[in-house]
Amino acid sequence: MKGRFQLGLMIALLIVAGLGLTxxxxxxxxxxxxxxxxxxxxxxxxxxxxxxxxEAAQASLTLPxxxxxxxxxxxxxxxxxxxxxxxxxxxxxxxxxxIRKADGRQDLFYKVKLRLESGLSPNVNDQPEAFIAPVLPxxxxxxxxSLLKQVTESSAxxxxxxxxxxxxxxxxxxxQNVNMLLGMTDEGVKIPELLINLLRMGNIPARIVRGLxxxxxxxxxxxxDMIEIYDGDQWHLFDPRTGQSGNPKAFFLWQRGAKxxxxxxxxxxxxxxxxxxxxxxxxxxxxxxxxxxxQAALIDFSIYALPLEAQNAFKIILLIPIGVLVVxxxxxxxxxxxxxxxxxxxxxxxxxxxxxxxxxxxxxxxxSIGLWIRSFLSQQNMLLVARLGAVIIVVILLMAVMSVxxxxxxxxxxxxVTFFPMIILAWTIERMSxxxxxxxxxxxxxxxxxxxxxxxxxxxxxxNPVVEQLTFNFxxxxxxxxxxxxxxxxxxxxxxxxxKRFYPLVRAARQPR
Amino acid sequence: MAWLSTLVSKALEKVAVTTPAQLRATGIxxxxxxxxxxxxxxxxxxxxxxxxxxxxxxxxxxxxGVEVPKLIAVIEYQSDIRNLKSVLDPLQQFVIKPxxxxxxxGILVITxxxxxxxIKASGDSLSFEAISRDVSNIxxxxxxxxxxxxxxxxxxxxQADPIxxxxxxxxVPDIRVIVFRGFPVMAMMRLATRASDGxxxxxxxxxxxxxxxxxxxxxxxVQRGQPVQQHPDTxxxxxxxxxxxxxxxxxxxxxxxxxxDLGYLGVDLVLDKNLxxxxxxxxxxxxxxIQIANGxxxxxxxxxxxxxxxxxxxxxxRVAFSQQHFGVLAxxxxxxxxxxxxxxxxxxx
Numbered sequence: 001m002k003g004r005f006q007l008g009l010m011i012a013l014l015i016v017a018g019l020g021l022t023x024x025x026x027x028x029x030x031x032x033x034x035x036x037x038x039x040x041x042x043x044x045x046x047x048x049x050x051x052x053x054x055e056a057a058q059a060s061l062t063l064p065x066x067x068x069x070x071x072x073x074x075x076x077x078x079x080x081x082x083x084x085x086x087x088x089x090x091x092x093x094x095x096x097x098x099i100r101k102a103d104g105r106q107d108l109f110y111k112v113k114l115r116l117e118s119g120l121s122p123n124v125n126d127q128p129e130a131f132i133a134p135v136l137p138x139x140x141x142x143x144x145x146s147l148l149k150q151v152t153e154s155s156a157x158x159x160x161x162x163x164x165x166x167x168x169x170x171x172x173x174x175x176q177n178v179n180m181l182l183g184m185t186d187e188g189v190k191i192p193e194l195l196i197n198l199l200r201m202g203n204i205p206a207r208i209v210r211g212l213x214x215x216x217x218x219x220x221x222x223x224x225d226m227i228e229i230y231d232g233d234q235w236h237l238f239d240p241r242t243g244q245s246g247n248p249k250a251f252f253l254w255q256r257g258a259k260x261x262x263x264x265x266x267x268x269x270x271x272x273x274x275x276x277x278x279x280x281x282x283x284x285x286x287x288x289x290x291x292x293x294x295q296a297a298l299i300d301f302s303i304y305a306l307p308l309e310a311q312n313a314f315k316i317i318l319l320i321p322i323g324v325l326v327v328x329x330x331x332x333x334x335x336x337x338x339x340x341x342x343x344x345x346x347x348x349x350x351x352x353x354x355x356x357x358x359x360x361x362x363x364x365x366x367x368s369i370g371l372w373i374r375s376f377l378s379q380q381n382m383l384l385v386a387r388l389g390a391v392i393i394v395v396i397l398l399m400a401v402m403s404v405x406x407x408x409x410x411x412x413x414x415x416x417v418t419f420f421p422m423i424i425l426a427w428t429i430e431r432m433s434x435x436x437x438x439x440x441x442x443x444x445x446x447x448x449x450x451x452x453x454x455x456x457x458x459x460x461x462x463x464n465p466v467v468e469q470l471t472f473n474f475x476x477x478x479x480x481x482x483x484x485x486x487x488x489x490x491x492x493x494x495x496x497x498x499x500k501r502f503y504p505l506v507r508a509a510r511q512p513r
Numbered sequence: 514m515a516w517l518s519t520l521v522s523k524a525l526e527k528v529a530v531t532t533p534a535q536l537r538a539t540g541i542x543x544x545x546x547x548x549x550x551x552x553x554x555x556x557x558x559x560x561x562x563x564x565x566x567x568x569x570x571x572x573x574x575x576x577x578g579v580e581v582p583k584l585i586a587v588i589e590y591q592s593d594i595r596n597l598k599s600v601l602d603p604l605q606q607f608v609i610k611p612x613x614x615x616x617x618x619g620i621l622v623i624t625x626x627x628x629x630x631x632i633k634a635s636g637d638s639l640s641f642e643a644i645s646r647d648v649s650n651i652x653x654x655x656x657x658x659x660x661x662x663x664x665x666x667x668x669x670x671x672q673a674d675p676i677x678x679x680x681x682x683x684x685v686p687d688i689r690v691i692v693f694r695g696f697p698v699m700a701m702m703r704l705a706t707r708a709s710d711g712x713x714x715x716x717x718x719x720x721x722x723x724x725x726x727x728x729x730x731x732x733x734x735v736q737r738g739q740p741v742q743q744h745p746d747t748x749x750x751x752x753x754x755x756x757x758x759x760x761x762x763x764x765x766x767x768x769x770x771x772x773x774d775l776g777y778l779g780v781d782l783v784l785d786k787n788l789x790x791x792x793x794x795x796x797x798x799x800x801x802x803i804q805i806a807n808g809x810x811x812x813x814x815x816x817x818x819x820x821x822x823x824x825x826x827x828x829x830x831r832v833a834f835s836q837q838h839f840g841v842l843a844x845x846x847x848x849x850x851x852x853x854x855x856x857x858x859x860x861x862x
Contacts, residue, residue: 332545381646383591384653437655439618440717492546494533502541504739505805506531509539 007490011483018480030287031473038280039115041073042214044252046110048262050270052102057266059108062210062255063093070252071115073289078109092257106267115286116214116250126256128205128230134197140181147177148202158204158231159245165198166227166243192225192240193258205230208258209237214250216278223254223261223274284473316352318471321481323348323458328488330457335495336450339431344451347428348458350421356459360452363425367448370395370429371436378437388433392426399425540810542801547777551815555694555776556797564773564795568612568666577772579765580791582608582783588665591652594645601631601644606670609648611656613663615796619656620712621647622684624670634683635711671791674784680704680722680754682746683711685783688724688762688790691799691811692778694824695770697763697835698814700724701806702756706736707746715802720744722751723807727840729759733808762790763832769795771828807841814839 025031048059063086066072077084082097097108136144151168155161168178169191184194192208199206206229212221227238238245255261264270306314323345330336338344351359374391382390399422428451436444461467470477525532536543542551563569574581585607586600601607605626611619621644625632631639648665650656657663673685680686684705691699701723705711708718715721720741723732731754734741743750756762766780769792779799782790804811817838818824826834 335544381642381649384650384655434655490549492543492549494536494541494543495545498541498543499530499532499536501738502536502539502805503529503531504735505541505808505810506535506539508733508740508808 007486011486014479014483014486018476018478018483021476021479022474025474025476029291031284037283037469039117039283039286041279041281041286042114042116042252043277043279044112044114044212044214045275046112047220047273047275048097048106048108048110048264048270049272050106050264050267052099052104052106052267054101054103055266056098056100057102057106057264058096058098059106059262059264059267059270060087060094060096061108061110061262061272062089062259063095063110064112064252064254065093065256067253068247069116069118071117071290072112073115073286074113076111078111082108089259090257092255092259102266114252126235128207131200131205133201133203136184136197136201140184143177143180144198144201147181148198150177152202158229159236161202161204162199162206162227162229162236162238163243163245165202166195166238166240169195170241170243190225192227195227195240196258199227199229207256209253210255210261211251211253212274212276213248214252214276214278216276218274218276220273221276223272226251228256314475315468315472316349318475318478319352319462319468320345320349321478322462322467322471325481325485325488326458326461327454328485330450330454332488332491333495335497336454337447338451338454339428339435339447340451343428343431344454344458346424347451347455348462350424351455351459352463354421356456356463359421359459360456362421363428363452366395366399366425367429367432369398370425371432371444374429374433374436388430391429391433395426395429396422536810540813541804542810542812542815544801546812547801551693551777552798556778557774560774561797564775564778564797565615566612567610567614567794568664570773570792570795571666571668573772574792577768579768579772580788582671582785582791582793583669584666585669586667587612588648588652588667591649594648594652597645597648598641600667601641608668608670609644609651610666610668611651611663612666613654613657613661614651619647619651622670671783671793672786674757674786676757677704677784679747679749680720680744680751681713682706682744684709684713687713687793688756688782688784689796689799689803690762690766690780690782691803692766692770692780693815693818694776695767695826695828696818696831697726697766698818698839699803699807699809699811700726700729700762701803702731702754704744706744708736715800715806720751721802721806722754723803723809724756725840725842726763727836728842729756729762730842731755732841733806735802735805738802738805756784758784758790760832763835764828765790765792767828767831809841 046061048061050057050059063075064072077095077097079097081102082099085096085098087094087096095110135141147165147168151161151165155164168174169182171178174182181194181198182191185191196206196208206227209226209228210223211226212223225240227240228235229238230236236245237247237251239248262270262272324341327338327341327344331338331341347363350363353359354362370391373394374387377387377390380387428448432444432448435447522532563573568587571581571584575584585604588594588597588600604623606624608623609621614620622634623631623639623644624634627638629641631641631644633639651663651665654662671685673681677686681704686702686704688700688702690697701721703713703715704720704722705713706718706720710717713719715737718737720734720736722734724730725732731751734751736745741751762782765782769778769780770776773795775795775797777797777799779796781793781796783793785791801811
């Protein structure tokens with residue numbers, strides 16, 4: 001019994017290993033299990049332009065950081081002749097381009113590639129800075145204080161305070177306090193700045209954030225100002241124009257804090273514009289790139305390391321174990337007779353190339369013709385192998401004729417009988433011929449029919465898109481299949497067809513003699 | 514819930530399908546079980562080629578003193594066919610068979626001569642060219658499993674014991690005995706019909722008659738899995754059929770265990786008019802149809818044998834054990850746990 005225990009252990013290990021690796025790849029590395037096959041990748045290009053004055057020039061641009069629900073994939077700079085540095089300016093990343101001498105129009109580019117993925121949270125320590133409540137010049141200070149008192153009374157906490165305050169400012173008919181404060185804009189104070197001051201006066205940490213709405217095909221987008229307030233626990237985003245809170249869909253934060261987006265020294269007329277494009281990329285490729293970046297060993301040593309052509313060939317090869325499982329199931333559990341174990345799998349692979357219905361028609365017709373030729377030739381005195389060879393050659397000639405004829409007639413299905421299906425056809429004809437000689441036509445029908453039925457079932461399973469995706473993305477599942485096959489090999493129960501075969505015996509056994 | 518199960522069983526009866534539980538209760542051995550638990554376990558793989566090749570079997574049997582039809586000649590190579598004429602010319606009757614064929618495939622039986630021509634059992638006459646073509650096909654591997662090249666064995670014709678003339682349509686009826694670890698456990702007789710083309714091949718329409726291991730008396734008969742009472746061509750009732758020389762048949766079969774070392778073996782014998790029981794061929798993968806012919810499952814008998822503490826008993830003791838425990842008709846001996854006394858003990862639901 002020790003052998004049995006070892007076998008059972010091996011089976012269990014195989015099945016668990018296959019499933020385990022699959023789940024690891026899905027949950028830890030992000031390979032798609034089913035469904036969502038493509039993901040959107042956003043490319044944002046920041047175009048910095050200014051006019052240099054013939055001297056040394058330096059431009060610095062804030063760079064985006066990690067944020068919730070966003071995976072930053074890649075970033076790059078394009079700026080010939082410039083030296084590029086990245087600095088950390090009080091917690092904010094900045095890129096600094098510098099050049100010894102520049103004259104005329106200068107164009108600098110920064111590109112970032114990112115992907116939206118809910119559930120990602122950055123490990124960023126984002127505590128608010130200490131601040132002193134600002135004091136506005138009169139008469140604004142009085143207006144502000146009375147406004148704030150009003151808002152405090154009609155709100156419960158920081159978020160509702162901010163919500164109420166912003167709501168008042170975005171109302172179509174602002175009240176007199178708001179109108180007074182809005183007058184500050186005439187003196188060059190921007191609204192978001194004003195709101196920040198008011199919030200700080202209300203003892204709520206607040207800051208300006210700048211970002212972009214992600215929409216495909218946008219060019220020369222300006223950056224958008226938003227307000228973030230801290231409620232003691234986390235930051236909340238508010239749109240100062242509408243008073244809406246919460247992260248708008250597809251909004252990418254570029255900068256936190258009110259530091260200047262772009263600083264240029266030694267140049268004038270500086271500006272930065274953003275262009276946004278989106279691309280659909282297969283999710284698997286993304287997961288692959290990510291995993292390769294992180295150097296996940298599982299990926300490095302897997303078939304993904306192969307060139308694309310080889311991977312395409314593997315796509316079909318990896319389906320074979322599914323076919324084998326179907327054949328084994330039909331033979332061991334159902335009890336169908338097939339001509340060989342591997343034959344039906346090969347036939348179903350041929351069907352993958354020709355599609356099911358044309359494949360079946362071609363198969364049955366060509367095999368029948370081959371058998372008819374064989375019986376004609378058997379009346380001549382010939383060595384067996386020569387007879388088989390002659391049959392195969394005639395059938396191949398027939399297939400060539402059929403291909404040409406169907407092409408002329410405009411039926412393209414017959415053209416799909418290429419190299420591989422032809423080999424399978426020739427082999428099938430040989431086996432069926434031998435079977436006919438040995439057992440007779442009845443057995444040919446039984447075995448041939450059984451093989452075709454199993455091949456069809458195999459094909460239906462192998463061509464299922466879910467199965468295709470699972471086998472290619474998770475080749476580890478082959479381990480599980482192997483375990484299942486080993487398990488099937490231990491089955492000693494009755495076959496389904498035996499239930500029919502032995503019925504007369506059981507019925508007779510129940511009758512008294 | 515009882516009404517549900519009766520509904521299901523009635524539905525199954527309508528489509529002539531039984532359930533695994535009923536099969537198990539009847540002791541029927543399934544193909545999967547036979548392959549895994551008996552053939553893999555008790556038939557060493559390296560010994561199988563000895564039994565698949567009729568020529569090696571013949572030589573083994575002759576060495577062991579087990580009676581087989583006499584070997585006349587062996588045609589091994591295509592070039593030997595030149596000598597075939599000189600071999601066949603003096604013969605009135607002979608059998609040509611492929612050494613590696615299975616079932617009744619490729620066997621040519623010549624019962625007489627008509628000048629230069631050869632008369633088959635069915636009455637057709639063949640020219641020498643036809644025969645040499647057949648031999649050539651045999652050598653090319655037409656009848657061997659997997660198309661391997663083969664040799665043609667020419668042996669003397671068996672004169673079938675006329676006792677079976679009423680029960681057979683041409684051909685020679687043979688007796689199949691399943692021998693498990695040297696114990697004969699089940700037996701049946703195969704009788705040719707017109708449908709089977711004079712061949713004693715159940716697969717092709719011959720009649721299978723289950724035989725009582727204790728006495729050699731017929732139990733029941735089936736053709737293509739369905740019960741029959743009489744031979745479809747001769748019309749004779751099978752219930753009076755009894756095989757003579759039964760003890761010798763059992764002993765010969767049991768001796769094949771010593772000869773081959775195979776634990777799960779099918780022995781095919783014929784009754785020659787003059788020579789008595791002869792071993793025709795051995796089969797390392799005997800089929801399950803013998804259970805249908807006997808109307809019983811074979812598994813309880815196999816389990817009885819497996820449960821024995823000693824298996825290295827002499828042939829006579831093994832045969833006696835089988836006759837005592839596996840007999841079905843009018844058997845006075847007390848039954849072991851595995852033996853079937855009477856099929857009425859099967860509980861009907």
